[in-house]
Amino acid sequence: MNLSSLVIPALLAGVAVCGMGRRVDVYGALTHGAEEGLTVLLKVLPALVGLLTAVSMFRASGALEWLTGLCAPVLEAMGIPPETTPLMLVRPVSGSGALAVGTDLITTYGPDSYIGRVAAVMLGSTETTFYTIAVYFGSAGIIRTRHTVPAALAADLTGFLAAAFAVRLFFGT
């Protein structure tokens, strides 16, 4: 038995005991949360259909190889696998788009491959930057955003670099 097999059952039991200790309706909360998960999935499914279609076509036509080759010299120098180029391009613009491109990478190269892991960590450690900026400043009535965009993009770029670095650190290549 390895330690990671302990984490999931222990987490589930721990949450249940903690909830009962606080006299919370644990089962009600679980099903309510699961319903939320389903809502997320329903929202993302139509976008996933459209985008996975486009990404698969893009890959099959050879256009993806061309794009990857174009960015490869710069990315290799930074230690980022060039296969993740499309993910990094879509990530700041669209959340469901990034999920589709990331999923394509994970299934093509395998979830436990270096590229598959880097794609997953990139998805987990960055956000839909431009969408978030538009939502926040739009609803707060801000026109001059000053240094928000450069700072947010610096964070994204660090996230991409750090994703590749962290995967090499924890799993090797």
Added chain:
Amino acid sequence: MAMTWIWSGMVVLSLIFGLLTGRLDAVADAAMEGASSAVELSVSMAGVLCLWSGVMEIMNVCGLSGGLARAFRPVLRRLMPLASRDEATLAALSANVSANLLGLGNAATPLGIQAARRMARGCGGTASDELCLLVVLNTASIQLLPATIASVRGASGAESPFDILPAVWLASALSVSVGILTAKCLAALGRWRR
């Protein structure tokens, strides 16, 4: 609109490249396969995603989000001293950060917007240094359990879908720190120029 351009661009480029490379048959097959794989994937990740969303909801009603919000108050007071003078803004800010950590995106955004609105009062459409910082914090993902990604990994046969967690935490921490540092430096640079 951005996605209209990206999607159309990809489809058109696929057609052109398919014609040039003579792989048009493969492109046609890929279009059909891509569409059905989207549904297959969604179905196979549904279970894991719903389970973890449920677990997060239990943690939420147990008061974990409240506790996290309390823990982040001192940090936020140091990061945004002006905004934190207003008690309601500080409450919304800390609840926003804790909801982000728990991956409760639907709860985090309204809280963050509430804080942003209070901070934008009387600024005449120009973002203050602290408002820029709030938005930068929200564009950098800080999530303890990335359930969606773990369920994609699980659906495509990963040995243990959550084994990327330490790597995600490290990458997120680095990305958030650089975002905060860049925002602070650019704000200082702006003051120095004036």
